[in-house]
Amino acid sequence: MDDLLTYGEALERFDPxxxxxxxxxxxxxxKMFCGCTNHFGSEPNTNTxxxxxxxxxxxxxxxxxxxxxxIRLGLALxxxxxxxxRFARKNYFYPDxxxxxxxxxxxxxxxxxxxxxxxxxxxxxRIEIERAHMEEDAGKLVHQGTSGRIHGADYSxxxxxRAGTPLVEIVTKPIRGTGTLAPQVAKAYVDYVRDTVLAxxxxxxxxxxxxxxxxxxxxxxPKGSDVLGTRTETKNVNSLRSIExxxxxxxxxxxxxxxxxGRVIQETRMWHEEGYTTAGRSKEQAEDYRYFPEPDLxxxxxxxxxxxxxxxxxxxxxxxxxxxxxxDWGFTxxxxxxxxxxxxxxxxxxxxxxxxxPQAARKWWTAELxxxxxxxxxxxxxxxxxxxxxxxxQALIDEGTLTDSLARKVFDYLLAGESDPDAIxxxxxxxxxxxxxxxxxxxxAAIAADPGTAQRVREGKVQAAGALIGAVMKSMxxxxxxxxxxxxxxxxxxx
Amino acid sequence: MALTPQxxxxxxxxxxxxxxxxxxxxxxxxxxxxxxxxASVTEVAADDIPPTSHALPLTNVFRDDEVRPSLPQxxxxxxxxxxxxxxxxxxxxxxxxx
Ligand SMILES: [Zn+2]
Numbered sequence: 094m095d096d097l098l099t100y101g102e103a104l105e106r107f108d109p110x111x112x113x114x115x116x117x118x119x120x121x122x123x124k125m126f127c128g129c130t131n132h133f134g135s136e137p138n139t140n141t142x143x144x145x146x147x148x149x150x151x152x153x154x155x156x157x158x159x160x161x162x163x164i165r166l167g168l169a170l171x172x173x174x175x176x177x178x179r180f181a182r183k184n185y186f187y188p189d190x191x192x193x194x195x196x197x198x199x200x201x202x203x204x205x206x207x208x209x210x211x212x213x214x215x216x217x218x219r220i221e222i223e224r225a226h227m228e229e230d231a232g233k234l235v236h237q238g239t240s241g242r243i244h245g246a247d248y249s250x251x252x253x254x255r256a257g258t259p260l261v262e263i264v265t266k267p268i269r270g271t272g273t274l275a276p277q278v279a280k281a282y283v284d285y286v287r288d289t290v291l292a293x294x295x296x297x298x299x300x301x302x303x304x305x306x307x308x309x310x311x312x313x314x315p316k317g318s319d320v321l322g323t324r325t326e327t328k329n330v331n332s333l334r335s336i337e338x339x340x341x342x343x344x345x346x347x348x349x350x351x352x353x354x355g356r357v358i359q360e361t362r363m364w365h366e367e368g369y370t371t372a373g374r375s376k377e378q379a380e381d382y383r384y385f386p387e388p389d390l391x392x393x394x395x396x397x398x399x400x401x402x403x404x405x406x407x408x409x410x411x412x413x414x415x416x417x418x419x420x421d422w423g424f425t426x427x428x429x430x431x432x433x434x435x436x437x438x439x440x441x442x443x444x445x446x447x448x449x450x451p452q453a454a455r456k457w458w459t460a461e462l463x464x465x466x467x468x469x470x471x472x473x474x475x476x477x478x479x480x481x482x483x484x485x486x487q488a489l490i491d492e493g494t495l496t497d498s499l500a501r502k503v504f505d506y507l508l509a510g511e512s513d514p515d516a517i518x519x520x521x522x523x524x525x526x527x528x529x530x531x532x533x534x535x536x537x538a539a540i541a542a543d544p545g546t547a548q549r550v551r552e553g554k555v556q557a558a559g560a561l562i563g564a565v566m567k568s569m570x571x572x573x574x575x576x577x578x579x580x581x582x583x584x585x586x587x588x
Numbered sequence: 589m590a591l592t593p594q595x596x597x598x599x600x601x602x603x604x605x606x607x608x609x610x611x612x613x614x615x616x617x618x619x620x621x622x623x624x625x626x627a628s629v630t631e632v633a634a635d636d637i638p639p640t641s642h643a644l645p646l647t648n649v650f651r652d653d654e655v656r657p658s659l660p661q662x663x664x665x666x667x668x669x670x671x672x673x674x675x676x677x678x679x680x681x682x683x684x685x686x
Contacts, residue, residue, distance in 0.1 A: 122654065123656070128657075129655070129658045130658065137661070138664045138665060138676070139658060139661050139664075141658055141659060142656075155650055156651055157651060157653065179641060188678040237672075238680070248679060250676065250678075253676075381602055386642075388642065390649075391647055
């Protein structure tokens with residue numbers, strides 16, 4: 094196990110400097126250089142052809158939609174678009190890459206020099222983007238063997254369905270000045286990129302499926318120094334919460350190494366969901382990828398007319414959208430920040446769009462459902478409850494069919510895999526009992542069963558009525574409107 | 589230019605080609621001749637001629653984003669030395685990340 098400083102101690106002694114690389118898988122219908130379907134979740138090696146298998150004699154044909162998506166994403170991130178750029182071959186040997194090179198871009202990225210602003214705890218951070226370039230994804234390896242980890246693997250199995258999926262890799266410049274907020278700024282930035290690609294419609298941006306991936310670089314500078322420290326690059330960060338956790342861990346680990354007078358090793362580290370990183374490949378020696386221009390793909394020329402036509406298709410920027418939504422919903426700054434920080438903005442927006450009052454949508458997503466996501470250790474979006482379902486549950490409350498506590502039971506069933514709130518209410522008899530006869534009988538039974546309490550209520554101890562109301566609710570299995578039960582109890586005892 | 593046997597050994601390692609000392613001594617001068625021949629191009633290229641990466645004066649050759657049929661899995665795996673569960677089976681890799 095690594096030695097760790099406390100986060101507070103690490104930040105007292107060092108300033109973190111971040112660098113973030115985000116890979117976005119584009120959601121084109123076909124792959125980047127061939128007509129194979131760009132579909133996640135197919136049977137292994139069923140979406141491949143001579144081009145994406147790298148068979149001799151095959152030639153790539155560039156997907157124009159992928160190029161337009163890359164340009165739009167670059168523009169949305171405030172980048173300039175290269176008037177002319179080329180692809181390059183990045184040569185390396187690894188079984189995930191059939192051709193023994195990855196078709197990428199090297200010194201001529203399609204987009205460069207962007208800037209975005211993210212807000213964390215009321216502070217605005219300016220994040221400069223160095224470049225956004227196009228490349229193809231690699232195949233997927235599964236390591237087989239006793240330990241399940243690569244170093245213990247006896248052999249590996251390769252599925253090339255993902256090989257040739259179009260990617261945009263977005264690389265930031267070093268991000269300084271974030272202080273203790275570094276992990277949150279990183280998370281906010283990746284969230285911003287995710288919001289942006291979703292708004293553009295260029296990717297599914299599902300971190301848990303790998304269609305949006307983040308490599309998080311961090312180094313520490315002693316306070317008062319302006320010499321960059323040695324950085325590590327943490328991979329396998331598959332959720333927004335993991336970005337925050339992985340960076341916090343690396344800052345604490347590097348802090349302990351430096352505090353003991355040690356040297357941080359430049360290396361790739363793997364994040365483990367259990368909450369730590371382990372050393373991967375050392376990057377002490379500069380890689381030699383022998384990049385050279387891809388001869389099989391001609392240059393891309395993005396003239397002003399094309400770029401402006403694409404710029405005109407950009408959606409409302411996320412920051413402006415947030416301002417507009419807060420105003421539309423009438424949320425206080427605090428309420429709105431809870432929604433944003435809880436990763437619930439889209440969920441609330443979609444729930445409101447499905448007809449739910451904004452405050453009710455906010456309450457479900459930032460309290461009950463946030464708690465359940467937290468318990469399950471997943472992001473809100475991965476919880477499995479949809480905005481449409483939440484809106485329907487709230488509608489059932491508003492029409493008096495459900496109480497809040499019955500609604501929570503409906504969520505139990507939704508989380509267990511059922512999908513229709515109305516069907517759940519019917520199948521599990523969850524509707525509020527509005528039958529006055531049944532309610533009255535339950536009230537009478539509760540009073541008869543507890544004459545002492547009833548007498549105290551008669552004598553004016555109003556708060557004692559709670560026990561009787563509780564008994565009625567229990568006998569009705571929670572399926573009664575508590576305020577109506579209170580009316581009935583008080584009507585009997587304090588006419 | 590003088591390409592040394594050490595240079596060739598390094599290039600060989602990058603290309604995953606194992607070379608004996610005898611081969612290095614034989615290949616280094618041969619590769620050197622090739623490099624010299626290519627280098628002579630730079631002598632005739634004037635400063636106002638940009639480096640060429642493509643022989644054809646074409647740009648923006650794009651394909652429509654349309655799905656075409658892929659190969660059947662059996663055909664894809666037919667030439668593989670080893671397969672398992674519809675996947676290519678490859679030797680374990682110790683030195684790289686997964
Ligand atoms: Zn293909």
